[in-house]
Amino acid sequence: MPASAATDPGEVSDLDLVKRSQAGDTRAFDVLVTRYRGRIYAMTYHLIQNETEAWDLAQEAFIKAWRALPTFKHDAGFYTWLYRIAHNVSYDWLRKKKIQGDGEFDDERTEHRIAAGAEATPKGDLAPDTALRNAELGQRIQEAISRLSPEHRQVIVLREVEGLAYEEIAALIPCSLGTVMSRLFYARKKLQEQLHDVYETSL
Amino acid sequence: MKHPSEEHDLIRWIDGEMNETERTAFEEHLKHDAALATEAQKMRALSDSLRAHMPAEMHVPHADYFNTQIGVRITQMALDEARSKQSAGLGGVLQWLRQPWFALAGAAALGVLGFFLLTPETGDASESMILSSYTPNTNVQARTYHDHNADATVLMLDGLDAVPAERKISGINIQRSELEPELASTTMYNAQGAAVFMISRDALGNPMISAR
Numbered sequence: 338m339p340a341s342a343a344t345d346p347g348e349v350s351d352l353d354l355v356k357r358s359q360a361g362d363t364r365a366f367d368v369l370v371t372r373y374r375g376r377i378y379a380m381t382y383h384l385i386q387n388e389t390e391a392w393d394l395a396q397e398a399f400i401k402a403w404r405a406l407p408t409f410k411h412d413a414g415f416y417t418w419l420y421r422i423a424h425n426v427s428y429d430w431l432r433k434k435k436i437q438g439d440g441e442f443d444d445e446r447t448e449h450r451i452a453a454g455a456e457a458t459p460k461g462d463l464a465p466d467t468a469l470r471n472a473e474l475g476q477r478i479q480e481a482i483s484r485l486s487p488e489h490r491q492v493i494v495l496r497e498v499e500g501l502a503y504e505e506i507a508a509l510i511p512c513s514l515g516t517v518m519s520r521l522f523y524a525r526k527k528l529q530e531q532l533h534d535v536y537e538t539s540l
Numbered sequence: 541m542k543h544p545s546e547e548h549d550l551i552r553w554i555d556g557e558m559n560e561t562e563r564t565a566f567e568e569h570l571k572h573d574a575a576l577a578t579e580a581q582k583m584r585a586l587s588d589s590l591r592a593h594m595p596a597e598m599h600v601p602h603a604d605y606f607n608t609q610i611g612v613r614i615t616q617m618a619l620d621e622a623r624s625k626q627s628a629g630l631g632g633v634l635q636w637l638r639q640p641w642f643a644l645a646g647a648a649a650l651g652v653l654g655f656f657l658l659t660p661e662t663g664d665a666s667e668s669m670i671l672s673s674y675t676p677n678t679n680v681q682a683r684t685y686h687d688h689n690a691d692a693t694v695l696m697l698d699g700l701d702a703v704p705a706e707r708k709i710s711g712i713n714i715q716r717s718e719l720e721p722e723l724a725s726t727t728m729y730n731a732q733g734a735a736v737f738m739i740s741r742d743a744l745g746n747p748m749i750s751a752r
Contacts (some may be wrong), residue, residue, distance in 0.1 A: 339572040358547075363614055363615075366614070367607055367610075367611065370606075370607050370610055371603075371607060373600055374600045374603060374606060374607070375597040375599065375600055376596060376597045378598055378600045379595055379596055379597050379598040380596075382598060382660070388601065392600070392601060392606065393604075396606060396609060396610055396613075399608060399610050400613050400614070400617075403610075403614055403617075404617070404691065420738070440701075473591065474593065475593040478589060478590060478593045478594070479593070482594075483748060494594070496555065497587060497590040497591050497594060498590075498594045498595075498596050499596065500596075502556055502557070503552075503555075518547070518551050518552065519547065519548070520556075521551050522547040522548070522550065522551045525551075525583050525586055525587070528590070528663055529582060529583065529588055531584055532586065532589075
């Protein structure tokens with residue numbers, strides 16, 4: 338499952354903050370929101386492919402988490418628990434919108450700055466043409482993902498962004514391991530088809 | 541179309557989900573199947589590109605406002621819950637948000653929003669608790685405390701430039717607020733029940749306060 342954000346020595350632990358939040362301390366919960374908003378927003382954005390909706394859904398996930406805090410038993414990490422809530426909120430939204438694999442390009446999609454310290458390439462200074470190619474490829478990838486069905490988009494995000502194991506994806510969705518593998522295979526095939534020219538020329 | 545088991549093997553190899561024996565056998569198979577080897581290479585390259593261009597953490601637009609809005613909604617939920625309990629049991633004796641909580645120093649271009657919740661359990665009906673605050677000017681920090689002698693909630697604005705003595709500062713006594721989820725806005729009402737202003741977001745998601 339997704340790991341918690343690394344905490345600096347001396348930083349208040351998730352456990353302490355969650356216990357204080359469960360006692361009604363909204364300032365403690367605000368610290369948790371600040372700690373995880375970048376990761377939750379990234380997940381909702383990759384699933385929804387729309388900045389405004391992703392922002393709202395990330396917020397909705399935190400609200401639901403606050404409401405559900407009394408039921409949080411500390412048997413899983415807070416982020417893992419929060420992640421499940423955010424995933425369910427986003428996926429429910431996707432299903433309601435009935436976004437299909439041949440959906441239209443989303444004009445509202447905008448480029449994002451990546452949070453400081455976040456893992457992402459390219460690293461270091463790149464030549465302008467290389468940076469441009471990277472930006473173009475990133476744009477093409479986002480477009481291709483936005484055209485995937487909710488089910489295919491879901492497994493791609495869970496696997497490629499969150500790095501979940503097949504068993505974890507199957508438990509979260511939920512579905513069988515075979516379904517996870519089949520969806521991953523066809524999701525990647527569809528992405529390959531849409532990015533065919535990129536792969537023929539540069540990969 | 542490939543047999544499902546072949547598709548699954550390919551996926552498991554790309555994702556590193558095979559054990560050593562399976563991986564060795566599959567890579568041996570790839571040596572004798574050029575088409576499959578090419579597809580495996582392309583699919584692995586695609587996977588690498590996806591990971592590179594889909595960061596696990598992103599900058600949240602208007603991050604401070606993101607937190608503040610969550611605070612507003614939590615406060616509203618607490619108010620609604622307490623109000624329903626109150627109306628069911630105590631006949632609505634509580635008066636919400638008694639303290640003046642919003643101050644504007646217009647010329648200093650500063651706005652501070654605070655969200656108060658009266659806590660019936662304290663037994664001190666005049667004490668409010670600040671749940672959240674928001675200062676558009678990030679150089680200014682808002683902090684509050686309850687002054688028992690004055691029977692008032694005091695709002696401190698650290699970092700605010702000195703306000704000339706002749707400048708007028710207005711305060712508004714907010715008695716209640718209503719959240720409008722569909723509009724993602726909160727409307728504030730004064731003692732006469734008139735809507736005073738509304739907090740919402742503009743099209744770009746920036747915080748916006750509208751006079752009513």
